[in-house]
Amino acid sequence: MTDTVATAPSRSIVTEIPGPNSRALLERKAAAVPQGIPHQLPVFIAEAHDAIITDVDGNRFIDLGCGIGVTTIGHTNDAVVAAVREQVGKLTHSLFGTTPYEPYVRVAEYLAKHTPGDFAKKTFFVNSGSEAVENGVKIARKFTGRRAVAVVEHGYHGRTNLTMTMNFKPAPYATGMGPLASDIFHAPGSYPLHDGLDGAEAAERTQYYLEKHVGVSDLACLVIEPIQGEGGFIVPADGYLPAMQEWCTANGVVMIADEVQSGISRTGATFASSLFGWEPDMVLSAKGIAGGMPLAGVTGRAEIMDSVHTGGIGGTFGGNPVSCAAAVAVFEQIEEHDLNAQAQRVERVLRPLLDELAERHEEIIEVRGRGAMLAIELVDPATGAPVPAAPISKACGEDGVLVLTAGTDYNVLRFLPSLAITDDQLREAVDVIDRAIASTKAA
Incomplete structure (x- = not known):
């Protein structure tokens, strides 16, 4: 597994999102692939390793989705x-x-x-x-x-x-x-x-x-x-x-x-x-x-x-x-390599960060989950109505972090990081999520 202390690649956004190469591919997708197949982050991925995905324009994203929980062990894990x-x-x-x-x-x-x-x-x-x-x-x-x-x-x-x-x-x-x-x-x-x-x-x-x-x-x-x-x-x-x-x-x-x-x-x-x-x-x-x-x-x-x-x-x-x-x-x-311990590490780092996020944003009504399967549920404190998670996810993506949504009422942000993610990458990702929540409230 990745050494959680060693320096690992971070996110890096070098073009607008989507960049020109992704835009060209999105046009090809629209012509060749049914519209029923969506895309949450409008970029095309060229390569990935551990917790970082890189698109065709050279943008690097911290991946908190893992292909909806598939690459738990990390993208392109060496042993796999x-x-x-x-x-x-x-x-x-x-x-x-x-x-x-x-x-x-x-x-x-x-x-x-x-x-x-x-x-x-x-x-x-x-x-x-x-x-x-x-x-x-x-x-x-x-x-x-x-x-x-x-x-x-x-x-x-x-x-x-x-x-x-x-x-x-x-x-x-x-x-x-x-x-x-x-x-x-x-x-x-x-x-x-x-x-x-x-x-x-x-x-x-x-x-x-x-x-x-x-x-x-x-x-x-x-x-x-x-x-x-x-x-x-x-x-x-x-x-x-x-x-x-x-x-x-x-x-x-x-x-x-x-x-x-x-x-x-x-x-x-x-x-x-x-x-x-x-x-x-x-x-x-x-x-x-x-x-x-x-x-x-x-x-x-x-x-x-x-x-x-x-x-x-x-x-x-x-x-x-x-x-x-x-x-x-x-x-x-x-x-x-005791991957269960790695999932427990992710929870020890990420859960307190999400709890702190909830203290700053009153619409976060609950932080829940186990291990590297955590989520926050969003509700308007004034009305009790569900707060849509999609705009927050979009803002995160534009700032270099892939975050998935969930929930019967579409008001949950879910976090499925790989067990290869570093502590620093988790902290950086939560900083991005913090800004995204603030920006969507101000919009």
Whole structure:
């Protein structure tokens, strides 16, 4: 990992944003790429390393987004790059279900070791987080023989037909794209800032909804993000997740942790579920698992995973050998370099800076999150109305820091820095965020 004391590159804005080369590419994008694919920062990236991205005009940005949590280990991590180069020279593709290869098995072994719970587990691989969610649901239905799928409010699970139905917020992910999938139920979850409930109370509310509006005998699975991502990095009240797991186990319901964004050392634990004392029946991983290469895993209790007949799961590109080699390199660094400690370091530095920011800006109603997955929620103190986060994000980008937005009401700034970011880069980034908040208020 990057030495947090050594001097590292900083941001450097040498043109207007976007610069001339990015503007030319934006014109080409408009002509060749559907308008449904947006861009938050209107620049084209030429290269990146650790926590710095450089655009085609030579502007350098501190990256607090990591491709939405993908390059947790850092852009172009040396060990990941070396593993990919070596694997490309050996084997680029072989359908694992036809002619297997060792890296696939090795990553499955790492997941069995690092996901919460001391019980036998098995894993198979797909290409994306949405695919992992789809397959988790499919397996739960097969195992239980039940039809219904439950999720909780403010959740986000993907852009496929099933997963966009599972999302709490249909716009923009499902607008005009129906008919949607059937047998999906949205239950109240745990949002301490707004519901004021402790974990036991929130769990009782969720259970009541599921018992009365779904019916336990029809419920195959409950899918929950341990820390909700697109919903605004919502951290549930203590005790909520274990209470829901106990209820699910008692009622024969498969409880699934969607750790697509929160997993792989993002929160200071290899999987965020363990921070809450939760041992899910199934864990879904993606994003940070392969250091920027496309890979997603479905890991579950062996008896659940083995309930599927031969040929019922898999896919042509799932568990590609190059992506698996990259994932091996990530897990080796989790174990050898204690990436969880690096995420904890990020929180120790960034959280107090964000708390100080909240003291200066009264519209910051809460600072929340864990590890290198932190956020601030913005509300107008006079009216209680959500404060849009997009103008602040735009101002940050123009000043050399990439910051993502989130939240059901689009009023959350979320911070997903890589674990390679230095303390100085974090401080510099927060200074930029401070100025951006001030400038948008003055506008």
